[in-house]
Amino acid sequence: MIPAAFEYSRAASLDDALAKLRATNGAGKFIAGGHSLVPLMKLRLSEPKVLIDIARIPGLSGIRKQGDRIEIGAGTVHHEVATSALLRQACPIVSEAAAGIGDPQVRNRGTLGGSLAHADPAADYPAVMLALDADISLKAPNGVRTVKASDFFRGLFTVDLAADEIIVSVQFNPVKSAAYAKLYQRASHFAIVGVAAALGVSDGVIRSARIGLTGASSHATRLAEVEQALTGKPASKQTIEAAARVAGAKLEPVNSDIHASEEYRRAMIPVFTERALTRALERAS
Amino acid sequence: MSQVSMTVNGKVRKATVDPRVLLVYFLRDQLRLTGTHIGCDTSQCGACTVMIDGRSAKSCTIFAVQADGSEITTIEGLATNGQLHPLQQGFWEEHGLQCGFCTPGMIMAAVTLLKDNPSPSEREIREGITGNFCRCTGYQHIVNAIQHAATKR
Amino acid sequence: MAVSPVLPKLVGERVKRREDPRLIQGRATYVDDIALVGMQYIAFKRSDVAHARIRSVDTRAAEAMDGVEAVFTGAQVAEFLAPMPIGTPFPSPEHRAVAVDTVRFSGEPVAVVVARDRFVARDAVDAIVVSYDPLPAVVDVELAMTGKPTVIHPAFPNNLAVPLVPAGTGVSADGKVDDSAIDEAFARADLVISQRMVNQRLAPTAMEPRGVVAHYEPGKGTMTIWSSTQNPHILRTFIAALTGLGENQVRAIAPEVGGGFGAKINIYGEEYVAAAVSKRLGIPVKWTEDRSEAFVATTHGRDILGYVDLAAKRDGTVVGLKLRLIADIGAYNMLLTAAIPTLTTMMANATYNIPAIRATVTEVFTNKTPTDAYRGAGRPEATYFVERAMDMLARELKMDPAELRRKNFIQPSQFPFATQTGAVYDSGDYEKALDRALKNAQWDRLKAERDKARAEGRLVGLGLSMYVEVCGLGPSAALPTGGWEHSQVTIERDGRISATTGASPHGQGNETTFAQMLADQFGVPFEHITILHGDTGVVKQGIGTFGSRSQAVGGTALHMAGSKVKAKMAKFAAALLEAHEDDVVFENGTISVKGSPASGKPFASVAAYAYRPVPLPEGLEPGLSDEAFFEPSNNTYPFGCHISMVEIDRKTGEPTLLKLVAVDDAGNLINPLIVEGQIHGGLAQGIGQAMIEEVVYNEDGQLVTGSFMDYAIPRAIDFPRFELDATVTPTPVNPLGAKGVGEAGTLGATPSVVSATVDALSGFGVKHIDMMLRPEKLWRIIQGGQS
Numbered sequence A: 001m002i003p004a005a006f007e008y009s010r011a012a013s014l015d016d017a018l019a020k021l022r023a024t025n026g027a028g029k030f031i032a033g034g035h036s037l038v039p040l041m042k043l044r045l046s047e048p049k050v051l052i053d054i055a056r057i058p059g060l061s062g063i064r065k066q067g068d069r070i071e072i073g074a075g076t077v078h079h080e081v082a083t084s085a086l087l088r089q090a091c092p093i094v095s096e097a098a099a100g101i102g103d104p105q106v107r108n109r110g111t112l113g114g115s116l117a118h119a120d121p122a123a124d125y126p127a128v129m130l131a132l133d134a135d136i137s138l139k140a141p142n143g144v145r146t147v148k149a150s151d152f153f154r155g156l157f158t159v160d161l162a163a164d165e166i167i168v169s170v171q172f173n174p175v176k177s178a179a180y181a182k183l184y185q186r187a188s189h190f191a192i193v194g195v196a197a198a199l200g201v202s203d204g205v206i207r208s209a210r211i212g213l214t215g216a217s218s219h220a221t222r223l224a225e226v227e228q229a230l231t232g233k234p235a236s237k238q239t240i241e242a243a244a245r246v247a248g249a250k251l252e253p254v255n256s257d258i259h260a261s262e263e264y265r266r267a268m269i270p271v272f273t274e275r276a277l278t279r280a281l282e283r284a285s
Numbered sequence B: 001m002s003q004v005s006m007t008v009n010g011k012v013r014k015a016t017v018d019p020r021v022l023l024v025y026f027l028r029d030q031l032r033l034t035g036t037h038i039g040c041d042t043s044q045c046g047a048c049t050v051m052i053d054g055r056s057a058k059s060c061t062i063f064a065v066q067a068d069g070s071e072i073t074t075i076e077g078l079a080t081n082g083q084l085h086p087l088q089q090g091f092w093e094e095h096g097l098q099c100g101f102c103t104p105g106m107i108m109a110a111v112t113l114l115k116d117n118p119s120p121s122e123r124e125i126r127e128g129i130t131g132n133f134c135r136c137t138g139y140q141h142i143v144n145a146i147q148h149a150a151t152k153r
Numbered sequence C: 001m002a003v004s005p006v007l008p009k010l011v012g013e014r015v016k017r018r019e020d021p022r023l024i025q026g027r028a029t030y031v032d033d034i035a036l037v038g039m040q041y042i043a044f045k046r047s048d049v050a051h052a053r054i055r056s057v058d059t060r061a062a063e064a065m066d067g068v069e070a071v072f073t074g075a076q077v078a079e080f081l082a083p084m085p086i087g088t089p090f091p092s093p094e095h096r097a098v099a100v101d102t103v104r105f106s107g108e109p110v111a112v113v114v115a116r117d118r119f120v121a122r123d124a125v126d127a128i129v130v131s132y133d134p135l136p137a138v139v140d141v142e143l144a145m146t147g148k149p150t151v152i153h154p155a156f157p158n159n160l161a162v163p164l165v166p167a168g169t170g171v172s173a174d175g176k177v178d179d180s181a182i183d184e185a186f187a188r189a190d191l192v193i194s195q196r197m198v199n200q201r202l203a204p205t206a207m208e209p210r211g212v213v214a215h216y217e218p219g220k221g222t223m224t225i226w227s228s229t230q231n232p233h234i235l236r237t238f239i240a241a242l243t244g245l246g247e248n249q250v251r252a253i254a255p256e257v258g259g260g261f262g263a264k265i266n267i268y269g270e271e272y273v274a275a276a277v278s279k280r281l282g283i284p285v286k287w288t289e290d291r292s293e294a295f296v297a298t299t300h301g302r303d304i305l306g307y308v309d310l311a312a313k314r315d316g317t318v319v320g321l322k323l324r325l326i327a328d329i330g331a332y333n334m335l336l337t338a339a340i341p342t343l344t345t346m347m348a349n350a351t352y353n354i355p356a357i358r359a360t361v362t363e364v365f366t367n368k369t370p371t372d373a374y375r376g377a378g379r380p381e382a383t384y385f386v387e388r389a390m391d392m393l394a395r396e397l398k399m400d401p402a403e404l405r406r407k408n409f410i411q412p413s414q415f416p417f418a419t420q421t422g423a424v425y426d427s428g429d430y431e432k433a434l435d436r437a438l439k440n441a442q443w444d445r446l447k448a449e450r451d452k453a454r455a456e457g458r459l460v461g462l463g464l465s466m467y468v469e470v471c472g473l474g475p476s477a478a479l480p481t482g483g484w485e486h487s488q489v490t491i492e493r494d495g496r497i498s499a500t501t502g503a504s505p506h507g508q509g510n511e512t513t514f515a516q517m518l519a520d521q522f523g524v525p526f527e528h529i530t531i532l533h534g535d536t537g538v539v540k541q542g543i544g545t546f547g548s549r550s551q552a553v554g555g556t557a558l559h560m561a562g563s564k565v566k567a568k569m570a571k572f573a574a575a576l577l578e579a580h581e582d583d584v585v586f587e588n589g590t591i592s593v594k595g596s597p598a599s600g601k602p603f604a605s606v607a608a609y610a611y612r613p614v615p616l617p618e619g620l621e622p623g624l625s626d627e628a629f630f631e632p633s634n635n636t637y638p639f640g641c642h643i644s645m646v647e648i649d650r651k652t653g654e655p656t657l658l659k660l661v662a663v664d665d666a667g668n669l670i671n672p673l674i675v676e677g678q679i680h681g682g683l684a685q686g687i688g689q690a691m692i693e694e695v696v697y698n699e700d701g702q703l704v705t706g707s708f709m710d711y712a713i714p715r716a717i718d719f720p721r722f723e724l725d726a727t728v729t730p731t732p733v734n735p736l737g738a739k740g741v742g743e744a745g746t747l748g749a750t751p752s753v754v755s756a757t758v759d760a761l762s763g764f765g766v767k768h769i770d771m772m773l774r775p776e777k778l779w780r781i782i783q784g785g786q787s
């Protein structure tokens, strides 16, 4: 409950944040909502020497419509995402996933950017970002770049984020026919498996499908085999059942712990894939 | 050491704190507002719940320095002019507490719950307090207490 | 004289708690809220291995840190603190509060830091370097019994803490065992249900972790110790003994206590260390337990393995029961550890006429946190083993589980009922509770609902459990501390009443229920009564709050003390009223002659007279204060019936509790609102045991469920609305007729939920499922089956 000592400063802007981080020579970390970092620090599983608070950087939070796309600022808290009228209407999967994160207090402080940067193997957002094929905007002292979600999550707590970069926002095309289904671990309420499914449906045919999976392995991944099995098929219960059946079959390695063995987790991937797809399809009509 | 200034229960408090001091320790040890409790070290039990800038938050998962410039309400600041808050009244009327250890955090969580949803269903109440553990009551009287406050407002 | 208002009778009413205003406003004082001038903080360096010899403990870096007052290794502590005592008559290995040369479970303290604040203390703990020579660890209780791969205490071969305690038919007081009756019973049975059942290890998890402030004042030679405890008087006794002080030099205070659930009965190493360190350094010290610490350092509960054989005739008549119990008590004996499993054998008779019973218990050391009482303490285990076996029998015989129970009940005419296992049940009407529960649950409709759901392919099941509990502990012979309770009632000069109780509540609401009782007894306003507790400097004597004893035993002591004072006050009143003391009545704040209320004197004026008795009535001393010790002649035996409905998700194995109907009979109730709260809380823990709680160790003896990330305690969304009701069968054991209710919920709910789950999955051929009901476990049953 007592973290190791550190120094603290608050960033006034993105540039200020980046400058302050650089000045720590690798000993510093950003803190946004702190709801991944502080729990680790309390148990001394993380002992950064400097914390740079980015929570109050103007403009880092907010949900905006940008032409056809939606942009969510990295500093946006889960509660705002869960209750956003824009998202609930145009892209309900994001609100749905946000509403299932932790508990109300966690949702009042935890941020999208923090969740993506931390990349907990059981975090909910990464699966959703994969399903939405989101672009993640990163800023470094020397410029801005955009990474596809499918390239961003690389391994256990490992993402494509350089030591001198900050996540600024994510952008995606809203998909109405998309849903997130999660098997809750009874103690932590994190996902044992979580599946995000986004479908493009027209004239009763599934034109495109993207499935993101979390909880099952070291990091969130797409389920390409399911996507293939869906694309071009009639938008029906049968299609979904058949496609879901193969979900995760090729995934290696799969996590195992007291809450769910590898075998059970593997078996749950098709179940929650089917549930997410079923709800996504319902939303298509 | 850092300087902080925050409004706690309507009073401006300025202090020098070690950055590693969690808000809950700042409130408890430095301001002697001991109504906010600590029930875990993994940010789950909610015993430490306070309101920060109008929304419930776990004060064990935020450093006091992060709250610099914020407005904090703790259980001690909930009653106004000696008048119990409807939730406090509800917990009393409906026997929503036994040992009372979870109660301040539970009440602060419920304040935000009712602010967002003034007439919640039983299911919504139960979901609204998932971030708060109570080992004594089995929650039923807590649900009643929140319903009591919702209808009496 | 002004007409006094008519005061309502309060006993039996849903009176709002008077504890609440301070608690709902953040104005209560728990241990960690206490700050003393000059107080320093204690922190413990704990073993991160389960079993090892300590090679060295290097404290130099810690000692050199700014703000560190002192660092003590186990060997240094041993120089000023004797080994920890236990409270049971069983043999016990030496147990040091801080390990000296060997650690025997992960989390055992190896060194103590005293520092300026909690931050420095924690930093210093990190700076201590301990090196270990690892020893093999044993976590499987049946393996431990073979003495392999390790013997934890050399004086206890095969790790047998208690080799075997027999109880039941044919076992005589001197331990002689005659098997003829039990053998004969099994020989004439038509069938025998045999099942190995695990009553798994649990973490009690009061929301307030433990904490202690110890303040030795060298000038006075006295010690004040505040602790989050259920029994300050027992704490005082043990702290005095271990610090070499007299009990009259130690004041123990249980301030506001944030739940106990049995785990705060034990007197812990941290309490002894805080007291001893304060005495040694002459400064006040505080220790506050982190939750991560609590998971390893606060005693666990349950962890009893049962081999159950239930013998019956085809018509459902039970003829015999064998219960072979193996208790995994962890690495050491604590205060009551060894006694808890004997409560399981004691309650093996359950609510049934069972002609022959043999129950044995063996207690075994393993490299785990020690066990001790946890809500129910031995009785939930007994209920679980017997009720699950009854359920299996009903299924085998294709009988309705309710009808099987009905067929075997001990009948109301049989009370007091001497069981095969040495208890004497005070009173009971089991069929009445069963019938009420069946009616409230609409059992037949529920069965139809279940069958309909099944026809739709849903996995829905029903479970029913009876229970009988031993409460109101208990006669002094049954408890090493003595089994009485104490109270002192004082009418102050102004007519206000102060009463003390040795029962030390931590959520039970005794300040309210006891005030209700005195208000009625003296006919005075509830607001005029104060109940004092939890401080040995104020409450002269006491035992404490556990075993659902505070109302039945503590409440009775209060009533007795009140009666004594009332009798004396009647004499003063009689003198004032020029009447006979037998003719005065106490009501509505006045004392008057029976039949002529207008003659009455205000209660306060009689009190004032007693303190300035001019003239002093003959044979009376001034003042109005008296005390009573109540020694119950027996325990009480509340009972009830819990029915549940569970649905299993066919795809994931996740169980959902759809319904829980409880009928509890705790005798007369002082405050039904508080009783309901007690039952709700017990149900939550009982359901928690069935569905989501389990302490898990890996094979190295590391605790896997060391935080709320992995150990689930129930949340609000885990429950439906509980449906409660009560039958009332008073006990003859005390004048209140109250039996006790604190633990009831943990007895019936657990087997009822497990039986409902087995019922839901019966189509897959399953007969028993060990707790906890992990989704994966249920999913495997569904996968392996054919339904």
Ligand SMILES: Cc1cc2nc3c(=O)[nH]c(=O)nc-3n(C[C@H](O)[C@H](O)[C@H](O)COP(=O)(O)OP(=O)(O)OC[C@H]3O[C@@H](n4cnc5c(N)ncnc54)[C@H](O)[C@@H]3O)c2cc1C
Binding pocket: A029, A030, A031, A032, A033, A034, A035, A036, A037, A038, A039, A054, A074, A075, A100, A101, A102, A103, A106, A109, A110, A111, A112, A113, A114, A115, A116, A117, A118, A120, A122, A123, A124, A125, A165, A166, A167, A168, A188, A189, A190, A191, B042, B043, B044, B061
């Ligand atoms: C009790 C509890 C339950 C939870 N349950 C869930 C759950 O069910 N599902 C789930 O998905 N999550 C859950 N979480 C985690 C929660 O969602 C976190 O809030 C979130 O993962 C991190 O966001 P944050 O803003 O709090 O990040 P912080 O803790 O502030 O930071 C996390 C990491 O990200 C870095 N970082 C933060 N922001 C940026 C940025 N903009 N650019 C670059 N790096 C950055 C930090 O340096 C740090 O390393 C839970 C947390 C708690 C305490």
Ligand code: FES
Binding pocket: B037, B038, B039, B040, B041, B042, B043, B044, B045, B046, B047, B048, B049, B058, B059, B060, B061
């Ligand atoms: S103390 Fe903050 S969540 Fe438990």
Ligand code: FES
Binding pocket: B096, B097, B098, B099, B100, B101, B102, B103, B133, B134, B135, B136, B137, C207, C258, C259, C507
């Ligand atoms: S009242 Fe004791 S934990 Fe909630």
